[in-house]
Amino acid sequence: MKVVVQRVKNSSVKVDEVIISKIDQGLNLLVCMEKGDELTQVNQAIKKVLALRIFSDDLGRMNNSICDIDGEILCISQFTLSWNGKKGNRPSFDNSMEPESARRLFDDFVAGLKSNYKTDKIKTGSFGSSMEVAITNDGPVTFSISF
Numbered sequence: 801m802k803v804v805v806q807r808v809k810n811s812s813v814k815v816d817e818v819i820i821s822k823i824d825q826g827l828n829l830l831v832c833m834e835k836g837d838e839l840t841q842v843n844q845a846i847k848k849v850l851a852l853r854i855f856s857d858d859l860g861r862m863n864n865s866i867c868d869i870d871g872e873i874l875c876i877s878q879f880t881l882s883w884n885g886k887k888g889n890r891p892s893f894d895n896s897m898e899p900e901s902a903r904r905l906f907d908d909f910v911a912g913l914k915s916n917y918k919t920d921k922i923k924t925g926s927f928g929s930s931m932e933v934a935i936t937n938d939g940p941v942t943f944s945i946s947f
Contacts, residue, residue: 801841804830807941821923826871832881833902841947857897
């Protein structure tokens with residue numbers, strides 16, 4: 801499982817020219833399920849995302865979590881993250897989990913975020929759809945985490 805975590809001022813997802821989700825200050829998460837991933841990785845990712853101290857405190861230091869700032873989270877499925885880029889120039893997604901299983905684990909990830917944070921603060925893209933994602937990265941602050 802890979803998650804690209806971006807601290808954002810705002811982010812939105814369009815499908816067929818219609819905005820289906822949008823958030824203000826918070827986290828934009830690009831989430832990739834890979835072959836062999838299980839609930840263990842999903843649960844580790846949930847804990848890590850909610851605990852990451854990447855928002856500024858009163859002194860301007862990255863010391864606050866998403867929970868501390870009462871921010872929003874936009875989760876977007878992103879199977880293309882499974883390519884490591886080491887071999888060749890044409891990406892291969894052989895390490896991506898097959899769509900049905902990936903959707904179940906992605907849904908488990910979103911459900912876990914909602915049950916450990918605030919349901920109304922968690923938004924999603926449209927799994928398996930062609931999406932247009934707009935991100936105003938704050939910093940920029942971006943982390944790539946593998947579980």
